[in-house]
Amino acid sequence: MKLLPSFTLHRPISLNEALKLLSKLEDSKPIAGxxxxxxxxxxxxxxxxxxxxxxxxxxxGNIREANGLIHIGSTTTHAQLVASEIIKAKAPVLGEAASLVGGVQIRNRATVGGNLCNASPGADTATPLLVLDAQVTVASLEGSRSMPLSELFAGPKRNSLAPGELLTEISFSVPPACSGASFSKLGRRRGCTLSLxxxxxxxxxxxxxxxxxxxxFGACAPTPVRIKxxxxxxxxxKLDNQSIKEVSSACYGLVQPSTRVHARASEEYRREMSCVFMKRTLMEALDRARRNMQ
Amino acid sequence: MNVRFTLNGKDVESETRDNRPLLDLLRVDLGVTSVKKGCEYGECGACTVLLDEVPVTSCLVLAPQVEGKTVTTIDGLVDDPLMEKLRQAFLEDGAIQCGFCTPGMLLTAYALLKENPNPTELEVKKAIEGNICRCTGYVLIIKAILDAAERVLAE
Known part of the structure; x- marks a missing residue:
């Protein structure tokens, strides 16, 4: 049993108040879930x-759709992502990934902003948001700025936010009807597991x-990464079983898994699995794109 | 500092500290020992409580964070008809061995059946994935939850 160290908990009710506290207090951290x-x-x-x-x-803490964009507040929980009608209709891949994080108790507390800012190489909401081409909005007392999600990740368990900055929102364009997206995860068991x-x-x-x-991919590099x-x-x-299989096999040499930053499985195994999982997700994404077009 | 919240239908107020987990507030300060202390890492689910009606692991909630909220443990559901059905099914099906996971398991099952009164076996498995039973009695626990659901629906 390890005890929590002592700290002072501040509970602001507005963003501005939170930003003031984060910039004023030395040695402070935001806590979401x-x-x-x-x-x-x-x-x-x-x-x-x-x-x-x-x-x-x-x-x-909410999800809304406006002008062709879906906006997700940073303290939206995984359970909210799973239950959201907007996400189910427009970006089901994100709800599916969120449903595979922890158990129900964790999903009721853990937030998408926390999952991203914690910057685990295997963060499960990061990969679907990367393929949805998400932008993140970061606020500080000086104002707010936007950047591609990929720039939020600085290294294993390290984000690029400066002291006093806070992730406030994740947004992406509503995917067109001719599109499909999919997520898959390899763990040691099916439920309540971290991604290998x-x-x-x-x-x-x-x-x-x-x-x-x-x-x-997640857990195949020091951060979640797009494989350009x-x-x-x-x-x-031309997309078919054969071409997807060929393209997927290229993943072996393109991913950079390291046991130094992610010790749950060997590099060799993760290279092999990257090909298998790329093929599975591409096939599923293609199937969904075709169904969405009908 | 003091924290005020509704515990099992009653308003309570307790002195606490910022780094005090809800789990310790309940067990040590308020004497609600049906909430079990297991891993303290949010992995085992033994410390599950319902916070504003949804299951959470009380080891990862800070006491001041429940200010103004509703916390429910099995003690608050003694006379609840659905919980009564669940308890009965757990007993009759032999879904209890050492009993350490049982309070958390019952609360998670209760939240599931409130939301989804007629779950499939897979949905039951998915719902209790955050509750570990180290006697490995999952088969009978899943059966008990399905039986309880069936009995509620049969009424």
Missing amino acids: GTDLLIDLKEGAYKAKHLVDLGLIREL INAAAYLETNGATCREARVA DVEELLKGK
Whole structure:
């Protein structure tokens, strides 16, 4: 049993108040669901004298659609992603990935912003959001800025946010009808497990050939990553079982798994599995794209 | 600091600290020992409580975070008809061995049946994936939850 170190918990009710606390208080960290952070504090991986709880800031906790974009507040829980009618209708791949995180108790607390900012190489919401080409909005007292999600990840368990900055929103364009996306994850068991690797794929097709492709892996590099070389191989290609199998086999040499940053499975095994999981996710994405077009 | 919340239908107020897990507030400060202390890492589900009606692991909730909220343990559901059916099915099916996982298992099952009164076996398995039983009695636990659902529907 490890005890939580002592800290002061602040519970602001507005974003502005939270930003002021984060910039004023030395040695402070935001806390959302706490399902990773509290464990890291127990383990001594982080130290913080002050925790700024984002749980009472209503504006950060909802999902909405406006002008062709889906906006997801950073403290939206995994359970909210699973239950959201907007996500089910427009980006089911994200709800599916969220449903495979932890058990129901964890999904009721853990937030998408926390999952991304915690920056685990195998973060399960990161890969689907990467293939949805998501942008993240970051706020500080100086104002807010947007960047591609990929730029949020600085390294294993490290994000690129400066002190005083807070992730407030994740957004992406509503995928067109000619598209399909899919997510799959390899764990040690089916339920309540961490990813040994995970993969997501997004395809746009005119029925036969691939117009746009985005693919991503988790736990195959120091951060969740898009694999642009595979995307280039897919674009313009006639999509079928054979071509997808060929393209997927290229993953072996393109991923960079390291047991140093991610010790749950060997590099060799994850290279092999990257081909298998890319093929599975691409086939499923293609199937969905075709069904969506009908 | 003091935290005020509704525990099993009653308003309570307790002095606490910022780094006090809800689990310790319940067990040590308020004497609700049906909430079990297992892994304290949010993995075993033994400390499950319903927070505003949804299951959470109380080891990963800080005591001040339940201010103004509703916390329910099995003690608050003694007279609840659905919980009564679940308890009865757990007993009759032999879904209890050492009993350590049982309070958490019952609360997770209760939340499932409230939301989905007629779950499939797969949905039951998915619902209890965050509750570990180290006597490995899952087969009978799943059966008991399905039996309880069937009995509620038969009424």
